[in-house]
Amino acid sequence: ENNIVIALAGNPNSGKTSMFNQLTGARQHVGNWPGVTVERKEGTLKYKDNLVNVVDLPGTYSLGAYSEDEVVAKDFLLYHSPDVTVNIVDTTNLQRNLYLTLQLLEMGANTVLALNMYDQVEKRQQKIDIDKLSSILGIPVVKTSASKGEGVTQLVSTAVNIAGRDKKPLEINYGNELEEEIKSISEIVVMNNELKVKYNIRWLALKILEQDEHILEDVEHRLSARQLEEIKKCIQRIESKTGEESDTIIADMRYGFINELIEKTVKKSKSVEEKVS
Numbered sequence: 050e051n052n053i054v055i056a057l058a059g060n061p062n063s064g065k066t067s068m069f070n071q072l073t074g075a076r077q078h079v080g081n082w083p084g085v086t087v088e089r090k091e092g093t094l095k096y097k098d099n100l101v102n103v104v105d106l107p108g109t110y111s112l113g114a115y116s117e118d119e120v121v122a123k124d125f126l127l128y129h130s131p132d133v134t135v136n137i138v139d140t141t142n143l144q145r146n147l148y149l150t151l152q153l154l155e156m157g158a159n160t161v162l163a164l165n166m167y168d169q170v171e172k173r174q175q176k177i178d179i180d181k182l183s184s185i186l187g188i189p190v191v192k193t194s195a196s197k198g199e200g201v202t203q204l205v206s207t208a209v210n211i212a213g214r215d216k217k218p219l220e221i222n223y224g225n226e227l228e229e230e231i232k233s234i235s236e237i238v239v240m241n242n243e244l245k246v247k248y249n250i251r252w253l254a255l256k257i258l259e260q261d262e263h264i265l266e267d268v269e270h271r272l273s274a275r276q277l278e279e280i281k282k283c284i285q286r287i288e289s290k291t292g293e294e295s296d297t298i299i300a301d302m303r304y305g306f307i308n309e310l311i312e313k314t315v316k317k318s319k320s321v322e323e324k325v326s
């Protein structure tokens with residue numbers, strides 16, 4: 050028997066709990082994450098020769114340091130590296146939901162995308178080019194309707210199939226100016242062996258540019274005052290060049306990527322287009 054850990058990640062109200070219930074039924078256990086009051090739900094399911102442990106992460110819009118929920122989700126993904134992350138998205142709200150998806154992929158999480166609420170998408174007669182979405186993101190994509198139990202078996206088989214696979218992080222092109230600073234910061238942090246072992250360096254550089262407090266804390270005591278000063282200069286340089294905060298620039302670029310992705314993959318059905326024109 051094979052033991053597999055699946056993490057469920059998604060925005061609040063994306064259908065995570067509905068999916069968790071579909072997957073684990075009554076085989077659930079509720080506790081708390083250590084040190085915080087955030088609820089921790091776990092459950093099991095059997096699929097072929099696999100015993101699958103499903104961990105329901107707190108619902109979050111991002112993987113920053115804004116709330117205990119975000120830190121719990123980010124910590125689990127980073128330091129407990131589940132074999133697979135199932136990212137539940139509300140497909141009727143793709144733009145907002147894909148922001149978390151990008152962060153999972155930039156982190157290098159071995160992800161399956163569950164296009165949940167697909168029944169609503171069909172009702173609206175929207176068409177999504179799933180193959181294209183899957184190929185641009187580099188991950189399997191499954192249509193689901195958690196509240197109806199649709200697509201659940203396919204989701205499980207897909208997740209089990211890719212469990213433990215080594216996933217290369219998604220690299221978004223942040224444009225010349227930002228890429229230059231990502232490179233400079235990467236060159237600084239990679240000199241510290243512990244950071245090099247613990248993190249994907251490009252991801253770490255992005256987190257530093259985003260000024261993720263939680264990650265900064267871990268970085269600050271490992272670097273020299275001079276290195277930290279160099280990093281500060283990188284951030285100041287990009288902010289004075291663009292007149293924007295570095296975290297805002299990064300968020301804007303991510304939304305740019307998402308909007309382009311949606312443009313390429315989401316089409317209104319013919320009948321709807323005709324009605325509009």
Ligand code: GDP
Nearest residue numbers: 061062063064065066067165166193194195196
């Ligand atoms: P969570 O906040 O991510 O845990 O989301 P929930 O599982 O609590 O779901 C939020 C709401 O969406 C509930 O009313 C669910 O019944 C509903 N829901 C979940 N999945 C689907 C789905 O695939 N289709 C539709 N139409 N509703 C869904």
Ligand code: K
Nearest residue numbers: 061062063066
């Ligand atoms: K809810």
Ligand code: MG
Nearest residue numbers: 065066067108
């Ligand atoms: Mg929930």
